[in-house]
Amino acid sequence: MSWIERTITEGVLMLRGDRPFLTLSSSLHGGGLGERRFLLNVQVPHGYQSDDPWRDVRERVETLGLPPEETVAMMTAADVEQVVESFAGGEEFELRVYVTAGVGNAARAGVKRKTYPGYRAGTINIIAVFDARLTEAALVNALITITEAKTAVLQDLGITDTQGQPATGTTTDSIILASTQNSVYTGLHQYAGVATELGNSLAVCVYDALKACLLEGGEPDA
Numbered sequence: 001m002s003w004i005e006r007t008i009t010e011g012v013l014m015l016r017g018d019r020p021f022l023t024l025s026s027s028l029h030g031g032g033l034g035e036r037r038f039l040l041n042v043q044v045p046h047g048y049q050s051d052d053p054w055r056d057v058r059e060r061v062e063t064l065g066l067p068p069e070e071t072v073a074m075m076t077a078a079d080v081e082q083v084v085e086s087f088a089g090g091e092e093f094e095l096r097v098y099v100t101a102g103v104g105n106a107a108r109a110g111v112k113r114k115t116y117p118g119y120r121a122g123t124i125n126i127i128a129v130f131d132a133r134l135t136e137a138a139l140v141n142a143l144i145t146i147t148e149a150k151t152a153v154l155q156d157l158g159i160t161d162t163q164g165q166p167a168t169g170t171t172t173d174s175i176i177l178a179s180t181q182n183s184v185y186t187g188l189h190q191y192a193g194v195a196t197e198l199g200n201s202l203a204v205c206v207y208d209a210l211k212a213c214l215l216e217g218g219e220p221d222a
Helices: 053-063 136-156 197-216
Strands: 005-009 012-025 032-043 071-076 084-090 093-101 124-131 174-179
Touching: 012 071, 012 093, 012 124, 012 136, 032 053, 032 124, 032 174, 053 071, 071 174, 084 197, 093 197, 124 136, 124 197, 136 174, 136 197
Parallel strands: 032 071, 124 174
Antiparallel strands: 005 012, 012 032, 012 174, 084 093, 093 124
């Protein structure tokens, strides 16, 4: 088995490795910092809203027969069959990025807006998987780098919120970061900002994949 395997089944994009990943995620299920083997982007219907999305995504995990404690999963109304993948390699790492996106609920952070008590699907979902060794701090740094690259795409494409202001994201964006911590690599990445080869490669992969996703098939209301 390769260090990463991608499958799409029953409306679920699943990535898995031959060993648990060190993960950092904002996902509904299995979020936070932990060790997970299965990384999921779960498709839900357009217009999906729920007061208990945690239950809904856990049920999808269980339906697939996956161990919940080994799984991290996020939701999207975008078609997971249209996922855009990009990859890069460098000194002491290989990197793969997977993006699904819709910007029907684009928003600008820092502006007062209507909020919602329940979960509304409509999101840019990004999964970045490293075959490398990263510190926990580097994973946090990578989260910042991804967010900056995402916002750069939205700015360059002129995407705005409902008030016509430049969007910084959507209201429900989610990210999964995962690292193999593969001992074959002697180097330990302690940073993942754009000054580093790892961080710059990550930013380029995210930028290219998200831009392609929005230009070639990103769903406005996803």
